[in-house]
Amino acid sequence: MRKDFRFRVFELTKRIPRGRVSTYAEIAAALGKPKAARAVGGALSKNKSKDVPCHRVIASDGTVGGFNRGTGEKIKLLGSEGVRISSGRVRDFQTVRVTLKTNI
DNA sequence: AGGGTGACCCGCT
DNA sequence: CAGCGGGCCACCC
Numbered sequence: 001m002r003k004d005f006r007f008r009v010f011e012l013t014k015r016i017p018r019g020r021v022s023t024y025a026e027i028a029a030a031l032g033k034p035k036a037a038r039a040v041g042g043a044l045s046k047n048k049s050k051d052v053p054c055h056r057v058i059a060s061d062g063t064v065g066g067f068n069r070g071t072g073e074k075i076k077l078l079g080s081e082g083v084r085i086s087s088g089r090v091r092d093f094q095t096v097r098v099t100l101k102t103n104i
Numbered sequence: 105a106g107g108g109t110g111a112c113c114c115g116c117t
Numbered sequence: 118c119a120g121c122g123g124g125c126c127a128c129c130c
Contacts, residue, residue: 004127005126005127005128006127006128023112024111024112024113025112025113028112028126033125033126034125035112035113035124035125035126036112036125036126036127037112037113037125037126038110038111038112038113038124038125038126038127039110039112039125039126039127039128040111040112040126040127041110041111041112042109042110042111042112042126042127042128043111043127043128044111045110045111046128054111057111058111059111059112059113060112060113060114061113061114064111065111065112066110066111066112067111068111071111074111
C-alpha cells in the first residue's frame with residue numbers, strides 16, 4: 001500500500017459527484033479489499049474534513065447507514081442534492097449509484 | 105502487544 | 118419484512 005487505508009478512502013470519496021452516491025462495500029472493493037467495508041465505515045466516521053462528502057456513502061442494500069452528525073442530517077444533505085430518500089432508504093438507488101476506480 | 109469497537113455485509117430463519 | 122449470527126478489517130486504547 002503506498003498510502004494509508006484511511007487516506008485512500010477519503011480520496012475516493014471526494015470523487016463522488018454531487019447528487020450521486022456510492023457504498024461502503026463499493027469503496028472497499030475499489031481499494032482492492034472487498035471485505036473491508038466495515039473498515040471503510042470506521043474511516044469515514046472519523047472524518048472531520050468538510051471536503052470529504054462522506055454523506056454520499058451509503059450501505060450496499062440502499063439504506064442510508066450511519067453518520068457522525070446523525071442520520072437525519074445525512075438524509076437532509078442528500079435531499080438537498082436531489083437524492084430522494086424514503087423510509088431511510090434511497091430511491092432509485094441503482095440509478096444514482098456510481099462506480100469508482102482507484103488511481104492511488 | 106492484544107483485544108475491543110464500529111457509519112458493514114451476507115446468508116439463513 | 119425483521120432478527121440473528123458469523124466473518125472481515127483498520128483503528129484506538
